[in-house]
Amino acid sequence: MSKSSDILTKIPKIKHREETLVQSGDDISFDRVIRSRRSVRSYKDEAMPQSVMNKALDWALLAPTSSNLQCWEFHQVKSQDKKALLVKACLGQSAARTASALVVAVARTKTWPKINKLMLEEFEKQGDKVPSIAKTYYEKIVPFFYGQGFLGIKGFFKRIMFFIRGLFSPTPRGPKSKADMRVWSVKTTALACENFMLGMTAQGYDTCPMEGFDEVRVKKLLNLPNDAEVVMVIGCGKRAENGVYAAQLRFDKKLFLFDH
Ligand SMILES: Cc1cc2nc3c(=O)[nH]c(=O)nc-3n(C[C@H](O)[C@H](O)[C@H](O)COP(=O)(O)O)c2cc1C
Structure with a gap:
């Protein structure tokens, strides 16, 4: 008789085979994309092709997702009136105000x-x-x-x-509450956000993730239901000359990397 944990421990007999698409030298392009992604707070006043947005959104939706339940949504705010209101809800931040496009990443706890x-x-x-x-x-x-x-x-x-x-054996401890479900859905959505931002960078465009916004106003503007958690608003466009405020700062990796 099969146990529920078999899904994690047993290797099923399957016919599917899939080779990696990665080729030698891809790491160099990957490194360039990773290092070029910066939080850009001032953008050139130019429109962004929808094809660029679509490609980055397609890549976003290829991010890993918990139990493949795809608890994410990406809302493009296209109407000028709504964009103005969204900028206001983002506290008037320049990263939102000057952006050519704004995307709102939303985690859902009840779409599963x-x-x-x-x-x-x-x-x-x-x-x-x-x-x-x-x-x-x-x-x-x-x-x-x-x-x-x-x-x-x-x-x-x-x-x-x-x-x-x-008390007796290793046991998954959740999700067991509404709050756990929020964490659960936000984790997956944040991964998709990173795919999206790297996807923009890979196409020569820039982004700024923002959590500085009024969630109540953003939810109202986009008519989002109760179970929606606004994860971030992402400003997109081409960086202005002064778009990046300083060199990228990261502290000593000893603070963050551990061996056990
Ligand atoms: C979840 C999250 C929320 C953020 N919110 C804001 C924000 O509201 N406004 C802003 O200008 N930058 C925001 N940032 C950008 C960070 O300040 C930025 O990532 C950090 O300073 C490192 O710079 P870098 O992205 O250029 O490496 C946010 C980043 C993350 C990951």
Whole structure:
């Protein structure tokens, strides 16, 4: 009989094979892109091609996502009136005010049942190609882990269950509350934001991630539902001559890197 942890521990018998697309020398381009991405706070007054935006957004959606539940949304604010209001909600920051385009990255804690359903429909289409353990994961384990129940009641019982089980064996400790679900969805969305920003850089454009905004106003402006968490507003465009305020500053890596 299979256990729920088999999805993590057992290597399924599958026919799928996928080679990496990376070629020798790609690391040099990657290094150039990584080092060129800077937070740009002043942009040239020029329009940005939609094709650049589309490509970066496509790359954003290729970021890793927890249980592949794709709990992210990217909202492009195209209307001039809305853009003006968004700039205001971003406290008038120059990185927003001078940007050619503004994108709002949103994490969602309640869209996972819809994506879960799409996943199961996709499995249905793929038939025998999908290992049964994957189906079990999305049919049973995903609803158990990500569902928190009415008023978080299920989450409360999960907390007790995880605690007791955790006394005896390694146990995932969450998500078991609304707050955990926020962290869960923000993690995935932030990874997509980085893909997006690097994607802009790779195409010769710049960005600035912003958390300096009034979330209530941004949510109202974009008509976002309750479960939406505005992760960041990203200013995009071509850097003005004075767009980067100083050389990139990082402290001694000993502060951040550890061996165990
Ligand atoms: C989550 C997050 C929020 C940020 N919010 C703002 C912001 O509101 N305004 C701003 O000018 N920069 C903001 N930044 C940019 C940081 O200040 C910047 O990344 C940092 O100073 C390092 O500079 P670099 O990005 O050029 O390497 C934010 C960055 C992150 C990751």
